Amino acid sequence: MKTSVVFSAFLSLLSLASAATTSSDRKTYPSTFRPPQVFKNANLVHIISLEKNYVKESINVLVENIDKSPQNEYYVPFTADQLSRLGGVEVKDRKDGSVGPFVAEAVELDQSDTHYIRIRLPKALAPGAQQALGITYYLLKAYAPRPASIKQEDQQHLAYAFSAYAPSAYATSKQKTDVKFPSSTIAEYTKLPGSGDVARFPQQQGSKLTYGPFDEKPAGASQPVAVRYEFNKPVTHVSRLERDVEVSHWGGNVAFEERYTLHHRGANLSALFNRVKWQQSQYYQPNTWALKELKFPLRAGSADAYYTDVIGNVSTSRFRSGKREALLEVRPRYPVFGGWKYPFTIGWNSDAKSYLRKTPAGGFVLNVPFLEGPRQAEGVEYEQVQVRVILPEGARNVKFHTTIPTQSIASADVEIHRTFLDTIGRTALIIQARNLVDELRDRELLVSYDYPLSASLRKPLVVFASAMAVFFAAWVVGRVELKFDVAGKK
Amino acid sequence: MDSSLHEVWQAAAGSPFVPTIGKDNQFLVALTLLLLGFSLGGAFALNRSIVNLPALAVPASLALAFGVVYMFCGVGVYV
Structure with missing residues (x-):
């Protein structure tokens, strides 16, 4: 029995090792590497969105092949610091939505x-041709x-420094930011001399600043500018999120658990926290830069929600589960200010039928959201995310697919989890991702x-064998003669 | 990554996974099986014989085996 268990465990490990997938999109080039100057940016619009507590940048560029041969590799430069904080890179064709990402x-x-993100065009661009x-x-x-550092009742301001010219490894004919x-x-912003009809950059239109349009700029051109603006909302930063998805075939359940290490990267308090002032401000100035509530929209049918921290259960939460959606509202034990x-x-449970299907080939396919964090107006950013999908014991031939941008996936492995x-032990698919934001929530993980049936019967068989061993031992022990044999009776 | 999984998911739309015993009945089934298992086990303890091993101990072990698994699920530890 023991030998067969060990052998089957070894076989399972072998199959897991073959199924393990490790993705690493990073390549290291010598420092002398420069992207070949085969493209020109005919027109470029750089949109920097500072509306959330992370920066979302969009570069809409019309690229033109100025080489004599077809080209399919376009490079975007970033500094080492930016690259370590960069996530969710997605590239699409602006004119043909069916192509890409x-x-x-x-x-x-x-x-x-200086490092680069290399974009591979699915179809090489012919000499002289353009692509948006x-x-x-x-x-x-x-x-x-x-x-x-500011007072508890003050307004928070954030500063952001960037280049008025979009980062580009190629010459740009025309651009604006x-x-x-x-x-x-907007409390402060860098002013630049204008060009053409515009006397001075930037131009302000409501909550938008526009630097440019600028004329021809060489590759790698940079014009440092900085802005400072009011942001009276929490700067929520999750340094690590561990998300477990545990599938149970016996129970017909998919259990979710998320462990957050949450930081507030906003302004620190310049004086000690004052509880009386805080309570007063809740009535006359409820808009605050402290984090006081998180709302987690969950799928319909979610049940048994819990909310704990290092002390234990936190009672300041509310869970409502309806036919269309479920909402978990949690309040931290204390308002979280900058530097805290x-x-x-x-965690919560869901019926397996909503997430798990049986394929015609006899296998199973699971479809869960890769990320289900809080939905906050100010956004949430995630530095490190570990998603662990714990499959039933004996599951094998594991394959996965996610719609999260591949640049953000650091690694994926299949390991053993014992409980x-x-x-x-159970087969666990562990995916490490980095630099994700809440806009990517509800992206699929398949x-x-x-x-096989033999694997699913492993648990009752083990209990059955144990119980039988006890009964058999009881029978054997019962047959042992404990009395002394009295020779004189003969 | 296997990009064909989305088609696999769509193709399996008509066959969501449904467990043998639903969540609402797991505790009741587990309790019944465990009581049966302990009763048969008790009967075997009173009359330990080679005949009673297959007659009582095997069904008792089977009832305990599935009862234990469903009791885990019934109390919320979904194994």
Whole structure:
């Protein structure tokens, strides 16, 4: 029995090893590498959105092949610091929505501050031809609160520094940069001399600043500018999110658990926290930069929600589950101000029928959201995300697919997770991702696996064998003669 | 990554996974099986013989085996 268990465990491990997928899109090039000057940006519009507590940048560019041969590799430069905070890179064709998203991968240079994202065009661009690209990405940990420390009742301001010219590895004929703010209260911004009909850049239209249009700029041109603006909302930053999705075939359940390490990257308090002032401000000035509530919209049918932190259960939460949706509203134990940290855990159960289907080939396919964080008006950014899909014990031939941008996926492995009633341990698909934002919530994660009947019967068989061993031992022990044999009776 | 999984998911639209025993009945089934298992086990304990091993101990072990698994699920530990 033991030998067969060990052998089957070894076989399972072998099959897991073959199914394990590790993705690494990073390549290292020598520091002398420069992208070949085969493209020209005919027209470029750079949109920087500062409306959330992360930066969303969109570069809409009309690229033209100025080489004599077809080209399919377009490079976008980033500094080493930016690359470490860069996530969710997606590239699409602006004119043909059916094409793409294109493959975007990081190209790191050895001992250099400039690195690149390489975009592979699915079809090489012919000499002289043009293509409209839409490049979007997010930058995390982008802001600095200015002033860095404020009073509890003050308004928070954030500063952001960037280049008025879009980052480009190619010469750009014409470009402009739009900067969108959460409100029209822009305290300070860098002014530049204008060109053409415009006397001075930027031009303000409501909550938007426009730098440009600029005329011909060479590759790598930069014009540092900075803005400071009111942002009286929490700067919520999740340094690590561990999300577990545990599938149970016996129970017909998919259990979710999310462990957050949450930080507020906004302004610190310049004086000690005053509870009386806080309570007063809740009535006459409820709009605050402290984080006081998180709302988690969950799928319909979610049940048994819980909310805990290092102390234990946190009672300041409300869970409503309806036919169309479920909503978990949680309040931290204390309002979270800048520089403060609040680690917590939430979890809930769902019926497996909503997430799990049986394929005609006899396997199973699971479809769960990759990310289900809070939905906040000010947004949430995630630095490190670990999604662990714990499949039933004995599941094999694991395959997965996610609609999260591949540039954000750091690794994916299949490992063993041991918990209640396990003998060889459960198959766990572990995906590490980095630099995600809440706009990517509800992106799909599809996992397919095989789960034979023999594997599903493992748990009752183990209990059956144990119980039988006890009964058999009881019978054997009962047959042992404990009395002394009295020779004199003969 | 296997991009064909989306088609697999769509193709399986008509066959959502439904467990053998639904969530609402797991505790009742588990309790019944465990009581049966312990009763048969008790009967075997009173009369331990080679005949009673297959007659009582095997059904008791089977009832305990499935009862334990469903009791785990019935109390919310979905194994």
